Amino acid sequence: MSNQVRLRLLPTARCLFDEPIQLKVAGLRSKQMVTMRARSTDEKGVVFSSSATYRADGSGEIDLSRDASLSGNYVGVEPMGLLWSMRPDILHKRFQKTNSLNPHVVNFSVHEEEGGMLAEVKNERFLMGDGVSRVPVKQGNIRGVLFTPPGEGPFPAVLDLYTFGGGLSEKRAALLASRGFLVLTVALYGHDDLPKNIKEVHLDYFEESIKFLKNQDKAGSNGVGVISLSKSGDLALSVASYLPGVQAVIWINGCSANVAFPLYYKNRQILSALKFDMNKVISTESGAIITKYGMHDPLKEENKASLVPIERASGRFLFVASEDDLNWDSKAYMNAMVDRLKRHGKENFESVSYPGAGHYLEPPFGPYCPSSFHAVTGVPVLWGGEPKAHAAAEVHLWRKIQEFFRTHLSCDKIKIKSKL
Known part of the structure; x- marks a missing residue:
């Protein structure tokens, strides 16, 4: 994992399930091609995952709210694409999140073209807001x-x-x-x-x-x-x-x-x-x-x-x-x-x-x-x-x-x- 590459979730890594987030990568080489991935496990133990390919700008940065995916589970500018495009690793499985007490946890990561992980961050998506x-x-x-x-x-x-x-x-x-x-x-x-x-x-x-x-x-x-x-x-x-x-x-x-x-x-x-x-x-x-x-x-x-x-x-x-x-x-x-x-x-x-x-x-x-x-x-x-x-x-x-x-x-x- 690279010490220079930073993967951030804005405004915070903890949010409600229905709230959008902004995913940003910094510290890449200028115009570097990378694969963004998301991975989660539902209440039944089924693994859901997604991936998309991005090219960094001249400053070595990627902003999913601005930049287009070039290939993968989706193409184009889709800020929340890594979430909605996640697919189960078993055919005909529906994502199960019925219990409100625990958050839906998603691991986002950025990888080199060869597959090596450069950075990762955990997103906790809660069903219940504070005080509910x-x-x-x-x-x-x-x-x-x-x-x-x-x-x-x-x-x-x-x-x-x-x-x-x-x-x-x-x-x-x-x-x-x-x-x-x-x-x-x-x-x-x-x-x-x-x-x-x-x-x-x-x-x-x-x-x-x-x-x-x-x-x-x-x-x-x-x-x-x-x-x-x-x-x-x-x-x-x-x-x-x-x-x-x-x-x-x-x-x-x-x-x-x-x-x-x-x-x-x-x-x-x-x-x-x-x-x-x-x-x-x-x-x-x-x-x-x-x-x-x-x-x-x-x-x-x-x-x-x-x-x-x-x-x-x-x-x-x-x-x-x-x-x-x-x-x-x-x-x-x-x-x-x-x-x-x-x-x-x-x-x-x-x-x-x-x-x-x-x-x-x-x-x-x-x-x-x-x-x-x-x-x-x-x-x-x-x-x-x-x-x-x-x-x-x-x-x-x-x-x-x-x-x-x-x-x-x-x-x-x-x-x-x-x-x-």
């Missing part, structure tokens, strides 16, 4: 984690449904709390003492979760926000359509109909399950399948009992669709919902779509996932998207999410709680 509290929730039927920002509040309250793969993910909830939201993330199955598998979903669980969230001392919004992704998108629609107290819903690459499991409320089925036809999947050479064309059409007469009656909702919707989603046709589902609301004279929605983005839109600067195991199909699936466009979509959407909730979950300046 994390409290596991096991009350009544609720199984989840409550994240509370530092300070007196009150704070906008958000229910995070994340995905429908079982278990509990804390990443998005912890980061939203770090940005000033009171967030409860809940698991529906596969966590704590919840069943490992389910055959039906009960809306009562989410009603209980909303009441719990609204009763928190620092919950300042009159109603709650709900944020979802994938299968939980239709659950978020149903929560907004059937339950009171929901002011704002973010639907990300979901379906317009209730998928896979019948939905019950007060022990009565309110929506049937839209089913999937495995005969319509497309196999690929990688061993992963494309499921986009396997869902039954929710607009056909025989499937309309699964459609969520979103015109019943009084809160605001933000519909988000990736145009290259290979899991299912999110863009078509979004367009159908927009048409449905317009037909009912509703204007309580906005929508955004991202060309070149795939199914899993998450908080920015994590490794892009082209394919991974799918809990429902039991085999790996292709999620779609082009890495650079997908990464840019995540940056834009993360800002959009926060703006939407701040706009539609306004808090009273002073929240008075009755005291006995």
